[in-house]
Amino acid sequence: MSIPLPTGPTQFWEERYRSSERVWSGNPNALLVREISALEPGSALDLGCGEGADSVWLASLGWRVTGVDISPTALERAAYHAAEAGLAERVTFERHELGVTFPEGSFDLVSAQFLQSPVALDQDGVLKQAAEAVAPGGTLLVVMHAGWPTWMEEHEYPFDAAFPTLQDVLAALALPPSWRVETLETVERPSPSPDGKPGTRADNVWRLTRTS
Known part of the structure; x- marks a missing residue:
């Protein structure tokens, strides 16, 4: 039996975050x-920052971070996390529905960690905007799930999911020669099921440097 999706991405992600304290x-x-x-710290953009763990970690290393998410609840938690760590002055959080709005400026690092959504998301368009936001000499880091955990069958998940390959994303970005590929890799890691069944999951990693 299929589960109906909420009417839009904001509702979906708000319900996701409000369903649990963390x-x-x-x-x-x-x-x-x-x-x-x-990497030498500079300015960083954290796309889909969620509850702020990546943003706060980057700030702890000396980065000046802009964290972006669609969910007001997630952003409230992220701001609290930054304040609790004593790093609020190094992190700014903004609400954006990526694909509709995008942060202004250029950044030494643009990070998109698992920017995969079962509801409306122009993933290719957002990643192109992410690349455009990288300053000369800066880094674009993209990480995505490459498929389901080994213990899960596709039909067990109620939503459609897309798992771009390493070459899919490079083709979608269509980067000019001024970019250099630093990491292009599929990494397998332990991923047990919620009830403790052992398994693994593969993630794809793209790290690219804009040389000029």
Whole structure:
């Protein structure tokens, strides 16, 4: 039996966040940590920041961060997280429905971690805007799920999902020669089911540098 989707992305994500006091772990995404830890801090844009774990972690390293999400509830939690960590002055949070509005300015790092949604999202268009927002010498980091966890069958999930390949995203970005690919990799990690059944899940990683 299919489950009807809410009428729009704001409603969907607000219901998601309001359904629990905390949706995510509060820890930064592991592939962000792996790919970004060695970079010199500058200005960063965190697209789909959720409850703010990545934004706050970047701020703790000295980045000046703009975190963006569609959910007011998520942004309230993110701002609280930043304040609790004593980093509120280094992080600004903005509400955007990506694909409709986008933050102004250019950034030394633009991070899009798991920017995958079962409701309306122009993923290719948003990623192109993300690339355009990278300053010369800056970094675009994109991480997406490459498929379902090994313990889950596709029919078990009530919503459609798209899992772009490494080459799909490069083709959609259509970047000029002034960009250099630093990481293009599929990473498999442990991903147990909610009831503890062992499994793994693959994620795709794109890290690209705008050389000029």
